[in-house]
Amino acid sequence: MPLLESRAAAPAKGPEPTRRTELAAFLKACRARVTPQDVGLPPGLRRRTPGLRREEVAQLAGVGVTWYTWLEQGRPINASDQVMAAVARALLLDAVERSHLFRLAGLPAAEPGDLLCPTVDPTMQVILDGLTPLPAAICNRRYDVLGFNAAYDALFPGATRATAPNGRRNTLWCAVTVPDCCNPFVNREEELPRMVGVLRTSYASHVGEPAWEEYVRALCEVSDRFRELWESQLVAPTVTVRKVFRHAAVGAIQCQASYLTMPGFPELYMVVYTPAAQQDRERLEWVTANPQAPVVDHTHR
Numbered sequence: 001m002p003l004l005e006s007r008a009a010a011p012a013k014g015p016e017p018t019r020r021t022e023l024a025a026f027l028k029a030c031r032a033r034v035t036p037q038d039v040g041l042p043p044g045l046r047r048r049t050p051g052l053r054r055e056e057v058a059q060l061a062g063v064g065v066t067w068y069t070w071l072e073q074g075r076p077i078n079a080s081d082q083v084m085a086a087v088a089r090a091l092l093l094d095a096v097e098r099s100h101l102f103r104l105a106g107l108p109a110a111e112p113g114d115l116l117c118p119t120v121d122p123t124m125q126v127i128l129d130g131l132t133p134l135p136a137a138i139c140n141r142r143y144d145v146l147g148f149n150a151a152y153d154a155l156f157p158g159a160t161r162a163t164a165p166n167g168r169r170n171t172l173w174c175a176v177t178v179p180d181c182c183n184p185f186v187n188r189e190e191e192l193p194r195m196v197g198v199l200r201t202s203y204a205s206h207v208g209e210p211a212w213e214e215y216v217r218a219l220c221e222v223s224d225r226f227r228e229l230w231e232s233q234l235v236a237p238t239v240t241v242r243k244v245f246r247h248a249a250v251g252a253i254q255c256q257a258s259y260l261t262m263p264g265f266p267e268l269y270m271v272v273y274t275p276a277a278q279q280d281r282e283r284l285e286w287v288t289a290n291p292q293a294p295v296v297d298h299t300h301r
Contacts, residue, residue: 016106017074019104019105019106020074020075020076021074022104023071023074023101023104023105024071024072024073024074026100026101026104027071027072027087027091027101028072030091030093030097031051031052031054031057031072031091032049032050032051033050033051034051034052034091034092035050035051035052036052036056038092039052039056039060039090039092041056052091054068054069054072057087057090057091060089060090061083061086061087061089061090062086063083063086063087068087071087079105079107080107081102081107081108084101084102084105084107085098087101088101088102108205108206108207108208108209120138120146120147124138124147125147128147128148128149128152128270129149129150131149131151131272132149132150132151132288133151133281133284133285133288134151134272134273134274134275134284135148135149135151135152135154135155135156135255135272135273135284136148136149136151136152136270136271136272136273137149137152137156137160137270137271138262138268138269138270139171139268139269139270139271140267140268140269141199141202141206141267141268141269142170142172142199142202142211142212142215143170143171143172143173143195143199144168144169144170145159145160145169145170145171146169146268148160150288150291151273151284151287151288152273153291154247154284154287154288154290154291155184155245155247155253155273155284155287156171156174156184156245157184157295158174158178158182158183158184158295159171159173159174171195172195172196172199172219172226173219175188175191175192175195176192176219176222176223176225176226177222177223181296181298182295182296183246184245184246184247184295185243185244185245185246186244186245186246186252187242187243187244191241191243192225192226192229193229193234193236194236194241196226196229196230196234197229197234197235197236198236198237198238200230200233200234200235200236201235201236201237201238203216216230238259238269239259240256240257240258240259241256241257242254242255242256242257242276243255243256243257243273247283247287247293247295248293248294248295248296248297249286249287249290249293249294249295250283250286250287251283253275253280253283253284253287254275254276254277254280255273255274255275255276255280255284256273256274256276257271257272257273258271258272258273258274259271260272
C-alpha cells in the first residue's frame with residue numbers, strides 16, 4: 001500500500017509557496033538525473049524526457065502516483081519525514097541533497113554524521129595552527145569541539161583533553177559541569193544564558209532528532225542551572241562577545257570571541273579568540289608556550 005495515498009486529498013499545511021516551487025523544481029531536476037538502469041528498472045521505450053517517470057519514482061518510494069505528482073506540482077500537501085526519506089532514496093540523493101530536500105519540504109533536516117561531526121581535514125588544521133597564539137577551534141551547533149589549535153587547548157583544556165567531563169569535548173558541557181573553582185569561565189553566569197540561548201535557537205532546526213534530544217536531556221540531568229535556563233525558552237543570536245578565562249599560572253585572560261561560518265558545512269563554525277589587551281596577549285602566548293603549566297592550583301579527590 002502506498003505510504004500516503006490515503007491522505008493525498010486531505011487539506012494540508014505544506015511549506016510556503018516559494019519553498020513549494022523550489023521543492024517542485026528540485027524534485028524534477030533530481031528525477032531527470034536518474035536513469036531506470038540506475039535503480040534496476042528496464043529502460044523501456046518511447047521516453048520523451050530523460051530520467052525516471054513520476055510513476056516510477058512513486059513506485060520506488062512506496063507512495064501514491066497522485067500524491068507524488070502533486071508534490072512535484074508544488075501543491076500544499078502533507079509530507080512526513082518518513083515519506084520524504086523514501087523519496088530521497090528513490091532519487092538516489094546523497095546526504096547534502098537529502099538535507100536540502102527536507103528543508104524545502106519544511107521538515108527538520110537531520111544532519112548526517114559526516115556533516116554534523118566531520119573529521120577536520122588537514123587544510124583546516126593548518127589554518128587553525130596558523131592562527132596561534134590566537135586560540136581557535138572548529139565546533140558544531142551543539143558546542144562539540146571538532147578541531148583546535150595549541151592555544152585553544154592551553155586556554156580551554158576542560159573541553160579538549162581526555163579529562164574533559166564525561167569524556168565530552170564540548171564547551172557547554174564543560175561550562176555547566178566543571179565546578180566554579182576549576183571552571184575556565186570567570187564570567188560564567190554572564191555566559192551561560194547566552195550559550196543556552198544560542199543552543200535553543202539552533203535546536204529549533206533539530207527538534208525530535210535523537211542525537212539532539214539525548215544531548216539536551218543529558219545536560220538537564222547533570223545541571224540544574226542548565227535545566228532552568230533551558231526551560232526559560234531564552235533564545236539568542238551568535239554574535240561577537242567578551243569572554244573572561246582563568247588560568248592558575250597567569251590569572252585572568254580577557255578575549256573577544258568571533259564566530260566564522262564554514263561554507264559547505266552549515267552546522268559548523270570556527271571560533272577565534274582575540275585578546276582584549278596587550279597583557280592578555282602576553283598571557284595567552286605564555287600559556288601556549290607552557291602547555292604543562294597547571295590550569296588550576298588544586299585537585300579534587
